Amino acid sequence: MNWDDTRIFLAIRREGTLRGASRRLGIDQATVGRRLAGLERALDAKLFLRGSDGLTLTEAGDRLVVAAERMERGADEIERQVLGSDARLQGSVRVTTTDTLGLGFVIPAMGRLRQKYPAISVALSTSTDILNLVRREADIAIRTVAPESPDLLARRMTSWPMGLYASRDYVARRGEPVFGNAFADHDLVLYQPHLTTDRHLTLVGEAITASRVVATATSSLMVRTMIGAGLGIGEVPVPLAERDRLVRIWPDRIRSEPYDIWLVTHRDLRHTARISVVIEEIVSSFSREDGG
Amino acid sequence: MNWDDTRIFLAIRREGTLRGASRRLGIDQATVGRRLAGLERALDAKLFLRGSDGLTLTEAGDRLVVAAERMERGADEIERQVLGSDARLQGSVRVTTTDTLGLGFVIPAMGRLRQKYPAISVALSTSTDILNLVRREADIAIRTVAPESPDLLARRMTSWPMGLYASRDYVARRGEPVFGNAFADHDLVLYQPHLTTDRHLTLVGEAITASRVVATATSSLMVRTMIGAGLGIGEVPVPLAERDRLVRIWPDRIRSEPYDIWLVTHRDLRHTARISVVIEEIVSSFSREDGG
DNA sequence: TCTCTCCCATGCAGAAATGCATTCGACGCG
DNA sequence: CGCGTCGAATGCATTTCTGCATGGGAGAGA
Numbered sequence: 001m002n003w004d005d006t007r008i009f010l011a012i013r014r015e016g017t018l019r020g021a022s023r024r025l026g027i028d029q030a031t032v033g034r035r036l037a038g039l040e041r042a043l044d045a046k047l048f049l050r051g052s053d054g055l056t057l058t059e060a061g062d063r064l065v066v067a068a069e070r071m072e073r074g075a076d077e078i079e080r081q082v083l084g085s086d087a088r089l090q091g092s093v094r095v096t097t098t099d100t101l102g103l104g105f106v107i108p109a110m111g112r113l114r115q116k117y118p119a120i121s122v123a124l125s126t127s128t129d130i131l132n133l134v135r136r137e138a139d140i141a142i143r144t145v146a147p148e149s150p151d152l153l154a155r156r157m158t159s160w161p162m163g164l165y166a167s168r169d170y171v172a173r174r175g176e177p178v179f180g181n182a183f184a185d186h187d188l189v190l191y192q193p194h195l196t197t198d199r200h201l202t203l204v205g206e207a208i209t210a211s212r213v214v215a216t217a218t219s220s221l222m223v224r225t226m227i228g229a230g231l232g233i234g235e236v237p238v239p240l241a242e243r244d245r246l247v248r249i250w251p252d253r254i255r256s257e258p259y260d261i262w263l264v265t266h267r268d269l270r271h272t273a274r275i276s277v278v279i280e281e282i283v284s285s286f287s288r289e290d291g292g
Numbered sequence: 293m294n295w296d297d298t299r300i301f302l303a304i305r306r307e308g309t310l311r312g313a314s315r316r317l318g319i320d321q322a323t324v325g326r327r328l329a330g331l332e333r334a335l336d337a338k339l340f341l342r343g344s345d346g347l348t349l350t351e352a353g354d355r356l357v358v359a360a361e362r363m364e365r366g367a368d369e370i371e372r373q374v375l376g377s378d379a380r381l382q383g384s385v386r387v388t389t390t391d392t393l394g395l396g397f398v399i400p401a402m403g404r405l406r407q408k409y410p411a412i413s414v415a416l417s418t419s420t421d422i423l424n425l426v427r428r429e430a431d432i433a434i435r436t437v438a439p440e441s442p443d444l445l446a447r448r449m450t451s452w453p454m455g456l457y458a459s460r461d462y463v464a465r466r467g468e469p470v471f472g473n474a475f476a477d478h479d480l481v482l483y484q485p486h487l488t489t490d491r492h493l494t495l496v497g498e499a500i501t502a503s504r505v506v507a508t509a510t511s512s513l514m515v516r517t518m519i520g521a522g523l524g525i526g527e528v529p530v531p532l533a534e535r536d537r538l539v540r541i542w543p544d545r546i547r548s549e550p551y552d553i554w555l556v557t558h559r560d561l562r563h564t565a566r567i568s569v570v571i572e573e574i575v576s577s578f579s580r581e582d583g584g
Numbered sequence: 585t586c587t588c589t590c591c592c593a594t595g596c597a598g599a600a601a602t603g604c605a606t607t608c609g610a611c612g613c614g
Numbered sequence: 615c616g617c618g619t620c621g622a623a624t625g626c627a628t629t630t631c632t633g634c635a636t637g638g639g640a641g642a643g644a
Contacts, residue, residue, distance in 0.1 A: 004296040043374040067369035074363030344640040
């Protein structure tokens, strides 16, 4: 048995198709299929049922998943440990974050990094997917939720109050909403991360009626941009709203949950030089904002 | 990083040389060296220091061992689980035991197996090395010591008393030893498994003087054969001595520790058909002996 | 000191794996 | 019902890997 085929096995299981796995692994679809066939030959067992819409695990394949993931943890650990002792200021650092924070903080940090450490490159992945740091899908994550794993180190970089804002233009046209009548006669913009069904909706603690919502977005950058474009009223972290010169509605009201920003990295990467300096520069991005 | 290279890494570490690893892995020494070089390139770290007498782990390499072994456990688990659900009476079963038991019990069992299940082949490894069942180096072990791992199933097949014996020829020439004078004027044959320095030596509880020992062997088969050849007096399990028609000395004396025989297999292989029938046949070998 | 043995490194030819291009089938949409 | 899209399989050229053979170096023993 070729141990490397287990890596292919896990990729196929996660993607559901050979083609998807080939994209994730960066190798050809034909190769993925042949590697799987090789594993099945070595183990003398069919692991997937081939369907026109992809592959599904057989019972035999299902039994292997736990052991395969154990192998994967070992492999990840190997890479981290070797990486964790790398004192050189060169190589690639993978950062995952949201588009808001990527645009406003990580990219400025990358500019400064480029000056100081020209041999370090940053691979920035902005997505709503939460990449798995334990699985080594990224080196640094900047998130609005704290992680749960004991292997991950989280540091809260800032905690922004969330205020209610509209664009200058919107206020000029529609005026400010009257407090206490559920935003009657106003247009609202909402952040809805998961495209979930309507839950109990509020803005800065005030209940809203669904019919007044003119737009939602899965990204806070889109929400901010919508508000800036005059589409309606919505919640924005105060420092970002000020940067955009939005007009604050009801300045004494903030949302009860602030906008927390966590920087998360893996315990084993703590002392990796190139990762440390990237973290340092990103942290500096946030402290500049808080200071100014 | 090619996961399969960790398999090579572990083999090199265990054997200490590329050549040794290549023998264990069944691939060429040059390939082993190149696979290691590939792993070191992928991880960008030297894992071994090359010396003329083999390779020694660097600090970086040492750190990887634990994670690599975790991968190995996962790989072994995969193979066992797939093997463990194999209901076909065909394929190879690897048995490890001592030469005594291999000769007297496993080989007769193999003869009967051949008749009943012609598609099953047995790979018999007789050595004093205790192969690691957890590491999948063998499927069945027949040993004189019980294993410690919770993943292994041990069943005591028999417990033979150890008596003192000489050949008919020896007794005719030298007579039987007088009890109580430390085998004065007699030649002794000893089983010494580990080539250890002289410890406190006894035969069936009687102290002996080192100068009377004419031969030792690391194998109980060799001891028995030596005794049969008339070299001296020594301990032999009673059923085996009777089979050899040896003459018993002091028939009321036995060694305090009997000769226990354990059959050991891995928990996951319990229900593998071909392994079950091999076990069954080996057990039958021993019960024939006890019965007759 | 010479030789023998053990080891690793490297050149080269053959074998195996990979990527590309194409074919084929299934599904969903207009 | 045709068309476009998605996916898996397969033929073929190329790259990569592997095994064999050889060379060179270090250490043990005569």
